[in-house]
Amino acid sequence: MSRLSSIPVRVEGTLPAVGVTSPEPRSAPGSERNGGLGGGVAAILMELATCLDRLAQHEESAVIDLRSLPMSPSDRLELQQALGDGEVQATLNAEGASTLRETQFAGIWWIEHRDRDGELVAELLEVARFPQILGTVTDEIALAAAALRSQINGTSAPAMPRGRP
Amino acid sequence: MMDSTRDPTVGETLRKHGVTRRGFVKFCTATVTAMALPPWMGAAMAEQLRNSPRPSVIYLSFQECTGCFESFTCSFSPTIENLMFNVISLDYDDTLMAAAGDAAESALATAMKTNFGKYVLIVDGSIPTGASGACCTAAGRSAEDILREAAKGARVILAVGTCSSFGGIPFADPNPTNAWPVSAIVGDTPIINVSGCPPIPEVITGTLLQYVTTGEIPDLDEHRRPKAFFGNTIHDRCYRRPFYDAGKFAKTFDDEGARNGWCLYELGCKGPTTYNACATLKWNGGTSFPIESGHGCLGCSEPGFWDKGSFYEAQSTAKWGRAGETSGKQVLELVGATVALGGVLGVGSAGISRLHQTHLEKDRNEDVTKDEP
């Protein structure tokens, strides 16, 4: 099956900067696409600081949907530079690759979810001890235990879902 | 399509198809962010759905072009939206199902009976009532009869596409088949209109997913469309809005303005009066949308869009005459006729006034001669 990315495209002229940026992740309804509007990086950082306080004092995690905020590409870059990179980076291969990167601020994780075509489907800032999606749930553990025992005993076991190739 | 013992949960079905829990969480997160819902709801939605039996969905297609169904199902490569078919139990769809003829009708009857009161009914296409319903029939029954019967056991109806939501193209003047939207035929069952010609796939899946997760009708506008997707106009979210505000309009499709991406208002863009998510969600997985590709919005998610005049005339233009178009000839005819009428009235009034003037002068002259010694 042919893919969109295999169609040759020749750029003949660039569109003016105002209001046009490409490539740009699609944004949720409710967000501005206007290149001239700033996103208020400082406001986002303040919000993150408040969320970290709540995490520390009440164990409350929070998630900010980056694509719902009015951010120009320069704002996005500024936010990335402000948050920086931490020690941990994880790749999740489930219906496409997702990257989960702890920023230099412990507890703030920058998450990019992509589908099988590499299209960005969600971009989040999660304030938590670790991103919720990385954790394992009880029923999966039970299934895994059963499957492992079966493998050790050499008997047939319920297949562990490891995702489609 | 149906398990004869306990119905498998969504989670079990997903596992069977090799979709992991995390993959499903990702899908739900993408859907809730697209609907501008709080992102944490993605995990909650995934958790709830995983442990629930798959909701029964019956998809009925009537007087339609299958574009809405194509939007829902066919993409250029498997996308995350296709996961929907693991979340729901699509118990009847005459386009996809392998069965045909009596077997298909039997499947529909069984699906409706088994899940009476619980299934989600998705309808695309308008319902023609002309010629006693003969314009659209299946198995000898009219579309109207099939819909009325199916609606009785549905807990909600999703009218997908402008045809089922508002009548769409079949409903356009002169509406030869006497087509009607779902809401004109069904009164008792709650209806959610997901309009568009076709609707954006994420809008269909997002609305369906939200309903099957929460069991509640989302906030709807006055046309019964989910406000999450239809709450803003294209104009309000259009990236070319700065050009509209600056008064920079493309005059033709290949002039300097068009090449520079200026506003398409003067080329007939219906963005200001069209409510949809095209400017934000876009099409083909966020690739582009009509305005970004250089063509004005047609207003396809609005009622009666086909009869609202030319797609290529600005919204501030006059629109009388058949099919809402106004030609220079029509304007000249009107002006000519009314100027002639005004002329007749003017000459008439002047005539009356002159008579009055003559009488007045005559009276004045008589008074003068009377006063003379």
Next chain:
Amino acid sequence: MNVDLLSFARGPALKFALGIFCAGVVWRILAFCLLRIRRDFNRPRNSMLKYLWTGVFATASRSWPHPEFIKRTGAGEALGYSYHMGLFVVILLFGPHIAFLGSLFGITWPGLPSSVITAIAVVTATLFLGVLFRRVTTPVIRMLSNFDDYFSWFITMLVMLTGLAASAHLGARYETLLAIHILSVDVLLVWFPFGKLMHAFYIFPSRAINGAILARKGAAT
């Protein structure tokens, strides 16, 4: 279901209003142009050329008060001119208006940025409010005012306010605001030939004829 307020406003209602406007304006102009002119038996003090030229000149010269009256009437005149100019700029130089007039007459011309037009419209509406204030607070003008004056003011102001609301998308859905704006223009067009708004057509011949008559009599204008 296909006939909504906007389609009505810019369809049948507009057609009707334009028709009434054209018929009414021609009617009223002809009705006054064809009136009998009382014969002046005096000897003309100037040549016909002179008093024709004075007639034309008077149209301009009477557009501003004589120096003796400026102190009393200057402010009112300035107010009037300001909002008239504002109205013309907004009507003739706003993109969607140009598209509208272009759809009727087949010609278009360049416009001004929409943000500039909005600013001018706001200033014009404020000045127009000042006009009403002046009319109501000045005793002589108030005594001379009648329904015609107030309704003409009201319908013009309504057009301006609904236009501002529509372009700012304030108060209701855009298509409703646009429909109300176009409907108010329709009402204005119907009213135009029958009220004081006809001064748009009368003012020039009126001044010209006065100037010509005075020149024939040898009086200064």
